[in-house]
Amino acid sequence: MLAIHDLTKRYGDVVALDGASFDASPGRIVGFLGPNGAGKTTTMRAILGLVRPNRGEVRWKGKPVGPEERARFGYMPEERGLYPKMKVGEELTYFAELSGMKGAAAKEAAAGWLGRLGLGDRAGARLEELSHGNQQRVQLAVALVHDPELVVLDEPFSGLDPLGVESLAEMLVQIAATGVAVVFSSHQLDLVEEVCQDVVIIDHGQVVLAGVVEELKAASSYRSLEVSVNGEPWAPILPSGTVTSKKDGRVRVLVDASVDLDEVLASARRVGEVTKFSFEPPSLTDLFLEAVSEGRGA
Amino acid sequence: MSGGARRLWLVARREWSQRARSLAFRISTLISVLIVVALIVVPEMYGGGVKPTRTVGLVGQSSSQLPEILSAAGDQLGLSVKSRTYPDEISGRAALRSGDVSVLLVDQQQLVWKAETDDQLRAIVTSAVQFLERQQAIGELGLTAEQAQRLLQPPDLRSTSLEPATKERSARVALATIGMILLFMAIAFYGGSVLTGVVEEKSSRVVEVLLSRLRPTELLAGKVLGIGLVGLAQFALVAGSALVALALSGNTLAPKTTPSTIGWVLFWFVLGYGFYSVLYATAGSLVSRQEEAQSIQFPVTGVLLVGYVLAFVAAESPDGVAALVGSLVPPTAPMVMTVRIANGGVPWWQIVLSVALMVVTVYGMVQLAGRIYAGAVLRIGRRVRLKEAWRGSGV
Numbered sequence: 001m002l003a004i005h006d007l008t009k010r011y012g013d014v015v016a017l018d019g020a021s022f023d024a025s026p027g028r029i030v031g032f033l034g035p036n037g038a039g040k041t042t043t044m045r046a047i048l049g050l051v052r053p054n055r056g057e058v059r060w061k062g063k064p065v066g067p068e069e070r071a072r073f074g075y076m077p078e079e080r081g082l083y084p085k086m087k088v089g090e091e092l093t094y095f096a097e098l099s100g101m102k103g104a105a106a107k108e109a110a111a112g113w114l115g116r117l118g119l120g121d122r123a124g125a126r127l128e129e130l131s132h133g134n135q136q137r138v139q140l141a142v143a144l145v146h147d148p149e150l151v152v153l154d155e156p157f158s159g160l161d162p163l164g165v166e167s168l169a170e171m172l173v174q175i176a177a178t179g180v181a182v183v184f185s186s187h188q189l190d191l192v193e194e195v196c197q198d199v200v201i202i203d204h205g206q207v208v209l210a211g212v213v214e215e216l217k218a219a220s221s222y223r224s225l226e227v228s229v230n231g232e233p234w235a236p237i238l239p240s241g242t243v244t245s246k247k248d249g250r251v252r253v254l255v256d257a258s259v260d261l262d263e264v265l266a267s268a269r270r271v272g273e274v275t276k277f278s279f280e281p282p283s284l285t286d287l288f289l290e291a292v293s294e295g296r297g298a
Numbered sequence: 299m300s301g302g303a304r305r306l307w308l309v310a311r312r313e314w315s316q317r318a319r320s321l322a323f324r325i326s327t328l329i330s331v332l333i334v335v336a337l338i339v340v341p342e343m344y345g346g347g348v349k350p351t352r353t354v355g356l357v358g359q360s361s362s363q364l365p366e367i368l369s370a371a372g373d374q375l376g377l378s379v380k381s382r383t384y385p386d387e388i389s390g391r392a393a394l395r396s397g398d399v400s401v402l403l404v405d406q407q408q409l410v411w412k413a414e415t416d417d418q419l420r421a422i423v424t425s426a427v428q429f430l431e432r433q434q435a436i437g438e439l440g441l442t443a444e445q446a447q448r449l450l451q452p453p454d455l456r457s458t459s460l461e462p463a464t465k466e467r468s469a470r471v472a473l474a475t476i477g478m479i480l481l482f483m484a485i486a487f488y489g490g491s492v493l494t495g496v497v498e499e500k501s502s503r504v505v506e507v508l509l510s511r512l513r514p515t516e517l518l519a520g521k522v523l524g525i526g527l528v529g530l531a532q533f534a535l536v537a538g539s540a541l542v543a544l545a546l547s548g549n550t551l552a553p554k555t556t557p558s559t560i561g562w563v564l565f566w567f568v569l570g571y572g573f574y575s576v577l578y579a580t581a582g583s584l585v586s587r588q589e590e591a592q593s594i595q596f597p598v599t600g601v602l603l604v605g606y607v608l609a610f611v612a613a614e615s616p617d618g619v620a621a622l623v624g625s626l627v628p629p630t631a632p633m634v635m636t637v638r639i640a641n642g643g644v645p646w647w648q649i650v651l652s653v654a655l656m657v658v659t660v661y662g663m664v665q666l667a668g669r670i671y672a673g674a675v676l677r678i679g680r681r682v683r684l685k686e687a688w689r690g691s692g693v
Contacts, residue, residue, distance in 0.1 A: 048510040050676060067301060067513070075510040079678065081503025086316065097308050098511040100301065142507060 001025050002047070002150055002181055006056035008205075009042050016042040017053065018205035024181045024198070026149070029172055031192035031213075032185040033288055034202035040185045041078055043202065044152050047183075048075045060150065071100040074148035078155045078185075080139050082127055088138055089114065089123030092145050099146035106145075113141040133164055140168070144175065151175060153184035157191060169195050193284040201291045209291040217281035223259070224286060226252045227268050228276035234268050244286070250276065254286055305512040309520025310527065313495070317528045327532050331539045338543040338552065351378040352419050355399035357390040360406050367426045379422055406430070467641065469553040471613050474640030477563040478633050480533075482606045485570045485632070486599060488529035489578040493598075495521055496582030496675070497591045505675055514672035519664070522575045526568070533567055559640050569653065570632030572660045574602060580667040583674040584682045594681070605630035609637045616641040626652050628659040 002024040009017040017039045024030045045051040060069045092110035117137045201209040228250040245252045365381035372379030384390035390402045402410040499505040537560045581594045612621035624634035674687035
C-alpha cells in the first residue's frame with residue numbers, strides 16, 4: 001500500500017503542498033483531482049523521488065520509499081518526453097533495464113508491450129516517426145514495461161481522442177485487476193467517476209476530500225434533483241439549493257438530502273406536465289465543486 | 299554491480315550505442331584517420347623518401363659489384379647514388395658534359411669531374427673503391443667469410459649530444475602543439491556533446507522519466523562516462539592509425555617522441571575531458587532549449603580557450619612563469635602540460651602535482667556539479683540561476 005503522510009513542500013514563499021495525506025491500495029484505481037496549481041504534480045513527483053518534501057513522507061508497504069521501492073513504480077509525467085531519435089524497441093528495453101530488469105527479460109517485456117499496444121511491427125522505428133497517438137502509447141508502455149506494483153500517471157488522458165480515452169481507461173482497469181495500485185490525475189471528472197474506485201481531491205496543497213467514490217457520494221448531505229417540465233420554465237421554490245444547470249425546461253438542482261420531495265413534485269406539477277423527476281446522490285463533479293469551493297471560503 | 303553502478307553503466311552504454319553507431323560518428327572518425335595518415339605518409343613519400351641523387355659514370359675496368367656498393371655507401375651519407383656504365387671514355391665524357399652523370403670513374407682509378415669536385419661524392423666513390431680493394435685483398439689472405447665480414451664491417455659508434463638539438467626540439471614542440479590543438483578540439487567537441495545531450499534531455503522532457511528511475515548523479519556520471527568513452531575511442535583510433543602509419547612509412551621525418559606525445563595527449567584528454575565535461579553538463583542543466591545552449595557554454599569554452607592560448611605561450615617560452623603555472627592549474631594543465639612535456643626538462647614532481655591537482659579538482663567538481671545539476675535539471679522553462687540550483691538541490 002502507498003501511504004502519503006503529511007507531505008509539505010515549499011518553493012520559497014510558495015506553498016505547493018501543505019500537509020497532504022492519503023493512501024492508495026493494490027488493485028484499486030485512485031483518481032487524483034484538484035484545480036490547476038493545487039499540488040497534484042508536486043505530490044506525484046514526491047512519490048517518485050523527484051521532489052524532496054520539506055516535511056512528511058511517502059511509504060510503500062510500510063517502508064520509506066527509496067531507490068529499491070521506486071524500481072517497482074511506473075510513472076508517466078504530465079510533460080511527456082522520451083528520446084525522439086531512439087528506436088522504439090530499444091527505448092522501451094532501456095527503461096525496463098533502468099528499472100532493474102535484466103537484458104533478456106527487458107527485451108521480452110518491451111516486445112510484449114509493443115505487441116499489446118498494437119505497435120509490434122514498429123519496434124525498429126524511431127520514436128519521432130510514430131504518430132502522436134502512438135507516441136503516447138509508447139510513453140504509457142514506458143511506465144508499465146517493468147511490471148510495476150504502483151503506477152502513477154499525471155494527466156494520462158489529456159490530448160487523447162475519445163477512442164484513445166476509451167482504450168486507456170480500459171487498460172487501467174485491466175492493470176488494476178492484476179493487483180497493481182493505480183493513481184492518476186485528471187480534470188475529466190466524469191471519466192474519473194467511471195474508472196476509479198477511490199478519489200482524492202486536493203486544493204491549496206491540502207487534501208480536502210478522500211475516500212471511496214460511492215461512499216463519498218452516499219455520505220454527502222446533498223442530493224442531485226433533476227426535473228423536466230413541459231410548459232412554463234419551472235423555478236424551484238426551495239429552502240436551500242443551488243441550480244447547477246438549466247436548459248430547455250430541464251432543471252438540475254443540488255438540494256439538501258432531507259428535502260420534502262412531495263412538495264417539490266407538487267410545485268413542479270403546478271407549472272406543467274412533469275416528464276422527468278430524479279433524485280440521486282450528487283455526481284463527482286458536485287462533490288468536487290463543493291469540496292474545492294469550501295476550501296476557498298465560497 | 300550495485301543498483302546505482304548498474305544504472306550508471308546503462309546510461310553510459312546508451313550514450314555509447316547511440317553515438318558510436320551513428321553515421322556522423324563513423325564518417326568523422328574515418329575522415330580524421332585518413333587525414334592523420336595522409337599527413338604522415340604523404341610527406342614521407344615525397345619528402346622523406348626522395349634523397350638527393352648523384353650518378354656515377356663507369357668506364358673501363360670496374361667490378362660488377364661497384365654499383366651496389368656505391369649505392370650502399372651513398373645511403374649512409376644521405377645520398378642516392380646511381381651508376382651508369384659507358385663503353386668508352388669519350389661517351390663517358392660526353393655524358394659528364396651534358397650533366398647526365400656527376401662524375402666519371404675510369405678503370406676504378408681516376409675520377410673526372412665536369413668542373414668543381416664534389417667532396418661528398420668523392421668520399422663515397424673512394425670508400426666504395428676502397429671497400430672493393432680490401433675485399434679482394436682479404437680474399438687473397440684466405441680468411442673465412444665470417445672473418446672477412448668482421449674486417450669489412452664499419453664500427454658502430456654510438457653518438458650522444460651534450461645539448462639537445464634545437465631542430466629536434468622545435469619539431470617535438472611543433473608536434474605537441476598539433477596534438478594540443480587536437481586535444482583542445484576534442485575536449486570542446488565532446489564536452490559540447492555532453493552539454494547538448496543534457497539540454498536535449500531537458501527540452502524533450504525525458505529527464506523526468508529518467509529521474510523517476512535513477513539519481514541525478516547517476517545520470518550525470520553515466521552521460522559523461524559514455525560520451526567520454528566515445529571520444530576516447532575516436533581519439534585512440536586516430537592516434538593508433540597515426541602510430542601504424544609512422545611505423546609502416548619508416549618514420550624519417552616525424553620526431554622520435556611522436557609515440558610518447560600521442561600517449562600524453564590521450565592521457566590529458568581523459569583528465570581534461572573529465573574536468574570540462576562536468577562543467578559543460580552543469581551549464582547545460584541550467585537551460586531548457588537548444589538556442590540557449592550556445593550562450594550558456596561561452597564561459598566554459600572561454601576557460602578552455604585560456605588554456606589553449608597559454609599552451610602557445612608555453613611553446614614559445616616553456617620555462618616561463620606562465621607556462622609553469624598554466625601547466626599546474628587544472629583548467630589549463632591539459633593543454634599547457636602537453637606542450638611542456640614535449641619540450642622536455644619538466645621535473646617529474648611537476649607532472650605528478652599537476653595530475654594530482656587535476657584528479658582532486660575533478661572529484662570535487664563532480665560533487666558540486668552533481669548538486670547544481672540535481673537542483674536545476676528538473677526546472678523546465680526559463681534559465682535557472684546558479685544560486686537557485688544550488689539551494690534547490692534534491693528538489
